Amino acid sequence: MNDGNATILDEMISNLELPDSAYEKANSRYEDIGDWLGRADSKCHSNGPHIFPQGSFRLGTAIRPLDEDEEYDLDLVCNLENGITKISHTQLQLKTLVGYEIEQYRITRGIKSPLDEKHRCWRLEYQDDLSFHIDIVPCIPGNNDMKFHLREAILKAGTSENLADKLSKYAVSITDNQYSTYNLISDDWQISNPEGYAKWFESRMKLSSQLLSERTLLLKAATIDDLPYYKWKTPLQRCIQLLKRHRDQMFKDFPDVKPISAIITTLAAKAYKGESNIASTLQSILLQMDQLINNSIPMIPNPVNPEEDFADKWSMPQYNHLQLQHNFRLWLTQARADFKVLLSSNNASTIMELTKSKFELNLNESKVIKAFGLTSMGQHHSPKIITNEVKPWRGII
Numbered sequence: 001m002n003d004g005n006a007t008i009l010d011e012m013i014s015n016l017e018l019p020d021s022a023y024e025k026a027n028s029r030y031e032d033i034g035d036w037l038g039r040a041d042s043k044c045h046s047n048g049p050h051i052f053p054q055g056s057f058r059l060g061t062a063i064r065p066l067d068e069d070e071e072y073d074l075d076l077v078c079n080l081e082n083g084i085t086k087i088s089h090t091q092l093q094l095k096t097l098v099g100y101e102i103e104q105y106r107i108t109r110g111i112k113s114p115l116d117e118k119h120r121c122w123r124l125e126y127q128d129d130l131s132f133h134i135d136i137v138p139c140i141p142g143n144n145d146m147k148f149h150l151r152e153a154i155l156k157a158g159t160s161e162n163l164a165d166k167l168s169k170y171a172v173s174i175t176d177n178q179y180s181t182y183n184l185i186s187d188d189w190q191i192s193n194p195e196g197y198a199k200w201f202e203s204r205m206k207l208s209s210q211l212l213s214e215r216t217l218l219l220k221a222a223t224i225d226d227l228p229y230y231k232w233k234t235p236l237q238r239c240i241q242l243l244k245r246h247r248d249q250m251f252k253d254f255p256d257v258k259p260i261s262a263i264i265t266t267l268a269a270k271a272y273k274g275e276s277n278i279a280s281t282l283q284s285i286l287l288q289m290d291q292l293i294n295n296s297i298p299m300i301p302n303p304v305n306p307e308e309d310f311a312d313k314w315s316m317p318q319y320n321h322l323q324l325q326h327n328f329r330l331w332l333t334q335a336r337a338d339f340k341v342l343l344s345s346n347n348a349s350t351i352m353e354l355t356k357s358k359f360e361l362n363l364n365e366s367k368v369i370k371a372f373g374l375t376s377m378g379q380h381h382s383p384k385i386i387t388n389e390v391k392p393w394r395g396i397i
Helices: 003-016 020-038 091-108 144-156 161-168 194-205 209-218 235-250 261-271 278-292 317-322 324-344 348-359 365-371
Strands: 049-054 072-080 122-125 132-141 172-174 190-192 305-309
Touching (some): 003 235, 003 324, 003 348, 003 365, 020 072, 020 091, 020 132, 072 091, 072 194, 144 305, 161 194, 190 305, 194 235, 194 261, 235 324, 235 348, 278 324, 324 348, 348 365
Antiparallel strands (some): 049 072, 122 132, 132 172
């Protein structure tokens, strides 16, 4: 790979990344919901509601959708930190309590789309200059027994004792209307740990300590921890963005079989060793991804809740027809082939064609030509490179 290929990767990411204003808009929206839930006359006021983001907006790995009209996903957690326990409330009662206040918020803010109940969350649909749907998961803090159990599981998975102590304290119990004890007083609630996952992901990004130090100085922050993750811009985050876009394009006609972001993000973060540039990070991640999948269940354990398997649907009979594991491996095979070309070719025409067909990105032709030190597209006469393309596959229901 030469400097031209590195420039192309940077140009691709600049076309994929959300502007800071999108993150700021998302932040203002979840803070507004938090203020609403915590206001004096809220039914949740005495329960100390704490709203925080999870998912790609939290991790700084969000990308522009393929379709400009497609909504952005903003996933939030609503943790009622006081006064509600598994002994005092059912999951149904907790979800209903939070849902009532979110509905009042929707009415007050003039959001026209009705509040939509999902299995674990409430969904709000914003339609203005930047369309979001916001999923809000109600939860309560995990008890000491849960946190101890989680700490032991995280330790057993190979995490250091200090990090396991830190990650386990963020565990929460969430609502799920498909759960057998949903409308019963029961100690049996599903465990989740979205804030712990963000802290684990942070620990992986911090392997790039020199780059983060430079980023801190550039943005004139006291420490990197004072900056939101989307401003860290580590090679790990940028590679995940590229991989997700490649996946989105490959499966645009088969969205129900595409590898989920949690799998791509987790395997990429596990594979990351602190490489200092995007190209070497991509090569390392793509080489190791399938080697980090277990041969038995859990195949891709959640690093902060190892009993949860991000690949659980791979082995569920009701999803057999989607061939999810097979399609993950098809995607990885195609990604390896396409990124190999992207990192090795110095043919401007090949790069332009590849970024369009495999990423749905229209790069600036003059920038591509300049990246390789050419004066025109026709100056370079290397043969056209064609990758062996594989297609998503699913069986017959």
